[in-house]
Amino acid sequence: MQNEYTEYAKVFKAFCDETRLMVLSLLQSGEKCACVLLEKVNVGQPTLSHHMKILVESGIVSARKDGKWTHYSLNESGCEKAKELLKLITDSREDD
Amino acid sequence: MQNEYTEYAKVFKAFCDETRLMVLSLLQSGEKCACVLLEKVNVGQPTLSHHMKILVESGIVSARKDGKWTHYSLNESGCEKAKELLKLITDSREDD
DNA sequence: ACTACATATTGACAAATTTGAATATATAGT
DNA sequence: ACTATATATTCAAATTTGTCAATATGTAGT
Numbered sequence: 001m002q003n004e005y006t007e008y009a010k011v012f013k014a015f016c017d018e019t020r021l022m023v024l025s026l027l028q029s030g031e032k033c034a035c036v037l038l039e040k041v042n043v044g045q046p047t048l049s050h051h052m053k054i055l056v057e058s059g060i061v062s063a064r065k066d067g068k069w070t071h072y073s074l075n076e077s078g079c080e081k082a083k084e085l086l087k088l089i090t091d092s093r094e095d096d
Numbered sequence: 097m098q099n100e101y102t103e104y105a106k107v108f109k110a111f112c113d114e115t116r117l118m119v120l121s122l123l124q125s126g127e128k129c130a131c132v133l134l135e136k137v138n139v140g141q142p143t144l145s146h147h148m149k150i151l152v153e154s155g156i157v158s159a160r161k162d163g164k165w166t167h168y169s170l171n172e173s174g175c176e177k178a179k180e181l182l183k184l185i186t187d188s189r190e191d192d
Numbered sequence: 193a194c195t196a197c198a199t200a201t202t203g204a205c206a207a208a209t210t211t212g213a214a215t216a217t218a219t220a221g222t
Numbered sequence: 223a224c225t226a227t228a229t230a231t232t233c234a235a236a237t238t239t240g241t242c243a244a245t246a247t248g249t250a251g252t
Contacts, residue, residue, distance in 0.1 A: 005114035005121070012111035017240080018101035021185060025101070028189045034199065047241055049200055060186070068198045068249050079186035086182055089117060090156070090175035093124045113210080130229065143211050145230055164219050164228045194252080201246065209238070216231065222224080 008089065011082050014058035019043055020051050024074070027061065031073040104185065107178050110154035115139055116147050120170070123157065127169035 014020060022041055026032055038048050052072060055061035059078035064071045110116060118137050122128055134144050148168060151157035155174035160167045 003114065003118075005117040008117050009112050009114045012108055012117075013239095015108035015182070015185065016105050016112045018099065018105045019240085021101040021104050022099075024185050028185075028187065030188075035197095038199095043240085044242055045199075046201080046243080050240075053200085065199095070199065074186060074188060076188075082186065083179070083182055086111070086179055089111065089120050089124075090170060090178065091124065092126075092170060092172075109209095115210090131227095134228095139210090140212050141229075142213080142231080146210075149230085161218095161229095166229065196251085197249085199246100199248080202244085204243090205241085207238100207240075209236100211234100211236075213234095214232085217229085219226100219228080221226085 008085055011058050011060075011085055014055055014060045014082075017051065019047070020055055023048075023051060023055065023072075024060070027072060027074045031064070031071045034070045034072065037072065104181055107154055107156075107181055110151055110156045110178075113147065113150075115143070116151055119144075119147060119151065119168075120156070123168060123170045127160070127167045130166045130168065133168065 015024075019041055023037055026037055026040055034048065034052065037052075038045055041048060043051070052061070052063070052070075055072075056063050060075055060082060061078070062073050062075040064073070111120075115137055119133055122133055122136055130144065130148065133148075134141055137144060139147070148157070148159070148166075151168075152159050156171055156178060157174070158169050158171040160169070
């Protein structure tokens with residue numbers, strides 16, 4: 001298989017790991033530096049970096065570089081798209 | 097780790113496989129028998145059975161047995177909970 | 193240039209997930 | 223009881239994902 005659903009699945013994969021969910025939860029109160037996230041989340045630095053890459057590539061999170069630091073924040077439109085996608089997949093339809 | 101997020105992640109795992117998304121899409125137009133799903137989805141019978149188990153256990157899909165057949169349908173309240181969960185995780189909050 | 197620090201990448205391994213072959217269970221018709 | 227059919231389960235192989243140690247890259251201060 002290799003279809004539209006592969007693409008959809010990618011978005012939801014952002015949400016199916018507990019570390020990523022924890023990161024998202026932390027970002028709900030606003031932009032956070034990677035070093036702050038690292039303190040709160042129970043994984044090593046390379047692992048966090050890996051998760052952040054997945055979150056950014058799925059469009060759920062935005063990254064902003066500022067000197068040595070990388071600041072992450074929720075990407076409003078990406079989050080909105082995820083919600084719409086979930087509706088698209090779970091709302092009953094009359095057609096067929 | 098073993099916290100609330102582990103539980104949340106489980107719900108989203110229902111949505112992060114393309115076969116399961118395809119099944120959900122098929123169920124949007126109403127209840128379907130496993131044999132019908134099997135015709136449309138590109139996996140073997142044991143694999144479909146495995147995916148259906150995940151969908152049912154996550155609360156997104158309901159199963160109804162009728163003689164030899166198992167009919168699956170979207171579980172409205174489960175889908176609603178998933179949507180609320182996604183909001184809970186992605187909506188910005190003032191607090192902290 | 194050198195050092196310190198923040199983050200990313202690579203490579204290897206462990207754990208989890210997806211898959212199908214073989215088999216089991218359950219139901220219905222004869 | 224026997225047969226056919228629908229679905230579930232078991233088990234093992236293949237694939238994907240999460241993790242960390244080591245290393246690389248990039249930035250800022252001296």
